[in-house]
Amino acid sequence: MGYVVIGILLCFSSASCYLASARPMLVSGSPSNKIMATQRSRAPAGSRVFLPIAQENNNDVNQVAGWATTLHPYFGSRSKMSIWGSSHEHSQESGASITIYSGSAQESFNCIQAGLHVFPDWYNSSDVHFFVYWTRDGFQSTGCTNLRCPGFVPAKGAALVPGQPIAPSVYGGKDRYITISLYMDPSTGDWVLYREDLATPSFLGHFPKELFTNLNDGADVGWFAFVDYRKNEPGPPMGSGHFPKEGERKAAYFKKIQLFDSRANAYDLQPGQSDLTRVFTQQECYNVSEVIQTKHDGTVFYYGGPSGCVM
Numbered sequence: 001m002g003y004v005v006i007g008i009l010l011c012f013s014s015a016s017c018y019l020a021s022a023r024p025m026l027v028s029g030s031p032s033n034k035i036m037a038t039q040r041s042r043a044p045a046g047s048r049v050f051l052p053i054a055q056e057n058n059n060d061v062n063q064v065a066g067w068a069t070t071l072h073p074y075f076g077s078r079s080k081m082s083i084w085g086s087s088h089e090h091s092q093e094s095g096a097s098i099t100i101y102s103g104s105a106q107e108s109f110n111c112i113q114a115g116l117h118v119f120p121d122w123y124n125s126s127d128v129h130f131f132v133y134w135t136r137d138g139f140q141s142t143g144c145t146n147l148r149c150p151g152f153v154p155a156k157g158a159a160l161v162p163g164q165p166i167a168p169s170v171y172g173g174k175d176r177y178i179t180i181s182l183y184m185d186p187s188t189g190d191w192v193l194y195r196e197d198l199a200t201p202s203f204l205g206h207f208p209k210e211l212f213t214n215l216n217d218g219a220d221v222g223w224f225a226f227v228d229y230r231k232n233e234p235g236p237p238m239g240s241g242h243f244p245k246e247g248e249r250k251a252a253y254f255k256k257i258q259l260f261d262s263r264a265n266a267y268d269l270q271p272g273q274s275d276l277t278r279v280f281t282q283q284e285c286y287n288v289s290e291v292i293q294t295k296h297d298g299t300v301f302y303y304g305g306p307s308g309c310v311m
């Protein structure tokens with residue numbers, strides 16, 4: 001994730017938003033690729049919402065599929081996330097994360113991510129790894145992935161450590177997942193991370209509030225899947241490598257999606273929530289389903305796409 005650039009969601013009317021780059025020169029070559037449709041964004045006309053979404057630069061392509069809120073404040077999220085592995089070429093990354101973000105300019109853009117990724121350049125293997133990431137200046141000079149810089153403070157004896165590999169699901173078979181929550185502890189102001197798919201919730205660690213300049217009063221939340229690859233090379237699979245329409249046991253998902261309020265109370269994300277925005281960069285390659293409410297899995301969406309996307 002060394003080459004990310006922030007996307008800006010520009011909303012011109014209640015029905016259309018476009019994903020634009022914070023650095024316009026990077027998108028001048030092929031602006032049509034940057035158009036982002038939304039199903040139900042009702043962000044105010046003219047609003048600029050910064051999304052922690054990578055865009056392409058000269059050599060790299062970054063694709064995203066997911067959902068995001070655009071009218072903070074929220075104070076965190078919990079979600080069950082499917083775990084999928086895949087074989088990657090060098091320099092390719094794919095993954096998914098809960099993302100907390102806030103800020104109206106790149107310099108002040110604060111972001112925390114916790115999720116899963118496949119990134120052979122980092123780990124020297126195609127295994128799926130748990131990861132965390134933070135920045136407070138829009139990916140410029142602060143922050144890092146996992147424990148490569150001071151920032152995230154892992155808990156002693158945590159059930160999952162940033163960078164740790166985990167076993168993936170099997171297409172049409174075993175469903176493997178992780179449930180994580182990332183929210184602001186109202187008593188300390190720190191952002192705390194828990195793993196909650198075990199018998200009892202396990203505290204994984206925290207991001208001290210001092211790391212950030214913009215998250216004290218809440219933030220927006222994104223549930224994003226992403227792939228990064230070299231331009232003109234076939235892209236890696238996203239999720240299970242299958243489109244969201246394949247659904248249960250076949251497509252990657254976020255389930256039991258919840259938001260936290262300022263008192264650390266969790267409540268279900270509502271599919272009809274007015275500021276919920278569908279985010280994608282190229283849905284022929286990497287698509288994302290509608291958000292639906294289900295009896296057993298709460299609020300759910302599916303995402304993904306096969307390898308071979310060329311852009």
Ligand SMILES: *[C@@H]1O[C@H](CO)[C@@H](O)[C@H](O)[C@H]1NC(C)=O
Pocket residue numbers: 124
């Ligand atoms: C990468 O993995 C290969 C195969 O497992 C191993 O031979 C090699 O030493 C590893 N390289 C590093 C830098 O860890």
Ligand SMILES: *[C@@H]1O[C@H](CO)[C@@H](O)[C@H](O)[C@H]1NC(C)=O
Pocket residue numbers: 283284287288289290
């Ligand atoms: C992507 O998913 C949406 C929502 O399910 C669907 O309407 C659309 O047709 C899909 N797009 C492609 C290119 O498959």
